[in-house]
Amino acid sequence: MYPSYYALRRVNPYRGVVQVVDTGQVTAHSFDGLTWHLRADDGYGWVRPTGIWVEGEGLRAGHVENLHDILPALETRPALPFPIVDTQELWLLDPKSGLPLALLACDREGARHDDPPKGEWQPFVPSFTGFHSPALAEHDASDASVSHRDLLARQVNRAAGAEASAQWFQRDKAGAGVGFSGPRIPVEWHGRRLSADAFPELLVREIWNSRLENSVIADYHARLAPILLSWPRIAVATRARLEVLACEKPRWLARIHRLLPSRVDAPRIQAALVAARLEEAAGGPEQDWN
Numbered sequence: 001m002y003p004s005y006y007a008l009r010r011v012n013p014y015r016g017v018v019q020v021v022d023t024g025q026v027t028a029h030s031f032d033g034l035t036w037h038l039r040a041d042d043g044y045g046w047v048r049p050t051g052i053w054v055e056g057e058g059l060r061a062g063h064v065e066n067l068h069d070i071l072p073a074l075e076t077r078p079a080l081p082f083p084i085v086d087t088q089e090l091w092l093l094d095p096k097s098g099l100p101l102a103l104l105a106c107d108r109e110g111a112r113h114d115d116p117p118k119g120e121w122q123p124f125v126p127s128f129t130g131f132h133s134p135a136l137a138e139h140d141a142s143d144a145s146v147s148h149r150d151l152l153a154r155q156v157n158r159a160a161g162a163e164a165s166a167q168w169f170q171r172d173k174a175g176a177g178v179g180f181s182g183p184r185i186p187v188e189w190h191g192r193r194l195s196a197d198a199f200p201e202l203l204v205r206e207i208w209n210s211r212l213e214n215s216v217i218a219d220y221h222a223r224l225a226p227i228l229l230s231w232p233r234i235a236v237a238t239r240a241r242l243e244v245l246a247c248e249k250p251r252w253l254a255r256i257h258r259l260l261p262s263r264v265d266a267p268r269i270q271a272a273l274v275a276a277r278l279e280e281a282a283g284g285p286e287q288d289w290n
Helices: 070-075 134-138 148-159 211-223 236-246 250-259 266-282
Strands: 004-009 017-022 026-030 035-041 047-054 058-061 088-093 100-107 166-171 177-179
Touching: 017 070, 026 070, 047 070, 100 148, 100 166, 134 148, 134 211, 148 211, 236 266, 250 266
Parallel strands: none
Antiparallel strands: 004 017, 017 026, 026 035, 035 047, 047 058, 088 100, 088 166, 166 177
């Protein structure tokens, strides 16, 4: 059973894909495929940080005698990225169509969900205010006193209605999903099957009622383009579009390029990685991640 190698998405808000090496007693997590943060049970029921392992350098912090299982697992790990195993997805639903609107949570197959999900859909962590939507900036009716982050969140959460409903789906390899539990879900929706095209390809539905709303969602996905490229189930055309956008943020792309499952335009990405090294050598400021 051990060691096991897998990846999990961090959503609501989306912060990328974490790679995991698990030996049962110790786990290692990496957000870039280079630096791995080690955690272990301290014997009293608490999981605590126990070290840092860096590709090409080995153990940078921690004691070898406490990490004897994880180090060989890291040194002999399979190629990155690891398979994403959180195939259960909780989707905020459109109250009119009953179809998925925005991704709220992910979990591994077989997990139980007895507690209702907490909070609304969040595009970014609360402390982050750096999101800028060109569509909102150009719109005369946009309120300069409200951040673009909050306007984006308001658009999505208002679309879900005052009594928002959400449903867990088990997604299969083709992208179709079977629904089960969720808050305010009609009994007849338990066991319903939705085709792959009923689910947004990325984090939020991209087709809305107005050009402005469509553009705001497009601006949001553009902002997250580098870390959205780490998803394996993306259409070639979508991946190509995200690659163009990600290459405009070369230092972001450089941080996670080891986790890309495929590349449509490899020369473009390689050029962006070279640009990232030049930017870093020049000492320019790096844009906040999220």
